[in-house]
Amino acid sequence: MDTEFPLPFVPSHSPPENPGEDPLLFCFWRRELLVTPDGIMPTVSEIDQHGVEAVRTQYLGQLGERPCYSAELEADFKAPEGFVTRDLRMLFGSLDEVTHALAGRAVQIVEWDRTHQHCGACGQATELSTTDRSRSCPECQIPMYPRLAPAMIVAVERGDEILLGRSGNFPPGIFSILAGFVEPGESAEEAVIREVYEETRIVVENVRYFGSQAWPFPNSLMLGFTAEYKSGSVDTRYDAEMESADFFHVDDLPNTFPGNISISQWLLNDFIERKQGKSGS
Ligand SMILES: [Zn+2]
Numbered sequence: 268m269d270t271e272f273p274l275p276f277v278p279s280h281s282p283p284e285n286p287g288e289d290p291l292l293f294c295f296w297r298r299e300l301l302v303t304p305d306g307i308m309p310t311v312s313e314i315d316q317h318g319v320e321a322v323r324t325q326y327l328g329q330l331g332e333r334p335c336y337s338a339e340l341e342a343d344f345k346a347p348e349g350f351v352t353r354d355l356r357m358l359f360g361s362l363d364e365v366t367h368a369l370a371g372r373a374v375q376i377v378e379w380d381r382t383h384q385h386c387g388a389c390g391q392a393t394e395l396s397t398t399d400r401s402r403s404c405p406e407c408q409i410p411m412y413p414r415l416a417p418a419m420i421v422a423v424e425r426g427d428e429i430l431l432g433r434s435g436n437f438p439p440g441i442f443s444i445l446a447g448f449v450e451p452g453e454s455a456e457e458a459v460i461r462e463v464y465e466e467t468r469i470v471v472e473n474v475r476y477f478g479s480q481a482w483p484f485p486n487s488l489m490l491g492f493t494a495e496y497k498s499g500s501v502d503t504r505y506d507a508e509m510e511s512a513d514f515f516h517v518d519d520l521p522n523t524f525p526g527n528i529s530i531s532q533w534l535l536n537d538f539i540e541r542k543q544g545k546s547g548s
Contacts, residue, residue, distance in 0.1 A: 275330065275365050278372070280400045282326035283334055289313075290334040293373035294321065296344045298485070299352035300370050306361030309350070311336065317347035325376050330369065337373035339381055355483060359528045371483035376400070378485070379413035387411075418487045419458045420446040422534040423471050425496035425514050427542050429535070431521065432466060432503065432512030442521045444531055445512075446489070455490045463494065466509045468502040471495060477537070480530040491530045493538075517542040 289310040294301040301319075302308060321338035328335060346352050355370055362370060386393055386404035393402040393411065401410045422444050423430035431442040447462035449455055456474045463471050477491035496514075503509040515521060517539055526532060 276328055276335075276369055277330075278328035280326060281397070282336075283329070286334045288333045290336050291330065292324075293327070293335065293337040293370055293377075294319065294340050295337065295374055295377045296340040296346075296352045298374055298378070299354050300358065300374070301340070301346060301350050301352050302358070302362070303349060304351050306358060308362070308366060314338075317350075319344075319347060323380060325373075325380055327369070327373055327376065330365070335369060335373075337377045339377045359526070368481060371481055375413055375415075375483050375486050379411075383411045414486045416487050417449040417455065417490060418446060418482075419449055419455050419462065419490045419492060420444060420531055420534065421459045421463060421471075421474070421492040421494050422477070422538050423463055423469065423494050423496060424538065427517050428514035429517070429520075429538050430463070430467065430469060430496070430501070430512065430514050431523070433510050434508045435510045436508075437510075440522050442515070442523055444534055446531065448487075449490075455492070459492050459494055464499075466503065466506045467499075467512045468505065469499045470497045472497040477534060478530065480533075482529070489530045491534050493534070 289312050291308050292311045292314050293308070294314065320341060322341055324336050324338040326334070326336055355367065355374065358367060358370070380402070383393055383402045385391065386407055386409060388407050388409060389404060391404050391406050393404050395402055396410070401412045403410045430445065432445055433442045437443070445463055445466055447458065447466070449458040453461070459474045460471060463469050471494035473495040475493050477493055479491060480489045482489045501512050501514065503512050520539075523535060524532065527536065
């Protein structure tokens, strides 16, 4: 018996022979998505009606019955009447979650295709694979896949306190939980321990996985963790980007980024709910 794919979107690199429904088209000018001002995604025929030309297109997969494609727009592209281009960060809340995630997938595939037309080793034109989402050099045989950068983000707790820091490029007064990229050869848990130490000189233990989030700005996979304070006192002098950091009590938290769209906020909210629930307030 055939069973249904367990997620709303079924990714694939090979387009259907008969598209059936008018496909959705995720067009990007630079990293901005072409949508209506109300956040409605256009279809291929709607885009065709406006005479919009794409530099290249990519098949993404199937959203229910609807095939989905991405397209790279010309550098001098101007949005036709009734459309705007928007950074995906501006579209949280105006696109539904599944469509927003699909747009995040699409922009990364468009960018990968745009920047891997030639081999990085010998300069030859690359060819699209028919077996998976890759391009490869016919000379070197080096496969090139879409880039994905794993990063960790961690809520460090010390009793009813949480470790928050601010980097110099944050808006004034805003703090956030700590984050950093995983380095080659390192586990995500090791990255948690290393980053927290590098940024604040705090040693953590009991590192536990919380959840993850695709974060297409530009190509991260955020791996969320909780961890417990073990030893040390906060010292940010050894990290050039960290302006200040401290442990804050759950009842006396500083300003953080508003909204509830990122795993950073989900981790902080989880901390607040657990601690305030415990104290019965
Ligand atoms: Zn090559």
